[in-house]
Amino acid sequence: MIAPPSPCATAALPSSSDFVEDVLERWPSTIPVFLKHRMACPGCPMARFQTVAEVADDYGLDTDALLDEFARAIAAAG
Amino acid sequence: MTPLAPDPATLRGLRLFSGLDAAALAEIVRSAHTRRIEKGTTIFSQGDRAGLCHALIDGRVKIVQTGADGQQLVVRYIGAGEMFGTAAVFSGGIYPADALAMVDCVGVHWTAATMGELMERYPRIALNALDIVGRRLQEVQTRLRELSTERVERRVAHALLRLARQAGRRVGSGIEIDFPLSRQDIAEMTGTTLHTVSRILSGWEGQGIVEGGRQQVTIRQPHALVVIAEDLPKPAKPEVTPKPEK
Secondary structure, three states, X not given: OOOOOOOOOOOOOOOOOOEHHHHHHHOHHXXXXXXXXXXXXXXXXXXXXXXXXXXXXXXXXXXHHHHHHHHHHHHHHO | OOOOOOOHHHHHOOHHHOOOOHHHHHHHHHOOEEEEEOOOOEXXXXXXXXXXXXXXXXXXXXXXXXXXXXXXXXXXXXXXXXXXXXXXXXXXXXXXXXXXXXXXXXXXXXEHHXXXXXXXXXXXXXXXXXXXHHHHHHHHHHHHHHHHHHHHHHHHHHHHHHHHHHHEEEEOOEEEEOOOOOHHHHHHHHOOOHHHHHHHHHXXXXXXXXXXXXXXXXXXXXXXXHHHHHOOOOXXXXXXXXXXXX
């Protein structure tokens, strides 16, 4: 149930167990992906408690597909 | 266009005329004007003098009110067997909204004067009218209560999210607000009463959104609370989905 501490400080790409707020902070180029899916995560007070996998589930999205979109957005941003 | 004679059987289905005998219904039918109404027709307009009582025999009519800012609000939909535009007639006023035919309709109407005479002759019609207006008033009051409750619910949801942001701690069952927090505290934060906060939190507990001890609140479904606070569209998936073990 409890996600392990986010390893994203050093990781190259977001993972499913990262907290959403960490992802948003480390990779701001993912923000448009959240907005595209009409996710309320950017600026949400719960983003620091919820993992990527959990919010994908909340919005009925596939976690791996979402991570792929993040990766593409990050790559496009350089 | 051929003139239509309203079918007394249809009029008997109207609540306004319930409990009347055949002779009375026959007289009501004789004094009625029936007409076909083409789709898109404005049957009456907001601000017009309310001179006619309408009933719908067939079709569907939309009652639309336009606010001072130009924003339109659908007040209600009228189906076959329902009266519309009558309350304004009884109060001798103006129509408070537009009535638009959404499909081809058959409508029947009486002039205000005719309806007044019918009511004097058959007080039962006046009693029925009172019943109809009373029920609509109750509907409006229910809606009003829902609207004001919704606003308080959003305020309470926002307060919990703010507190979680400041003092939340992830625990196995969700996000615990990590300091003693009473329902009275939440009431004071949101400008409402202890009773209202208790009712809202009990509802959320029933849905599994939060879990509360006497001085303790744990958010079990953070996303559900965000949905309430931000008035987001409800998630399409069912409320409880067992997560597959990976």
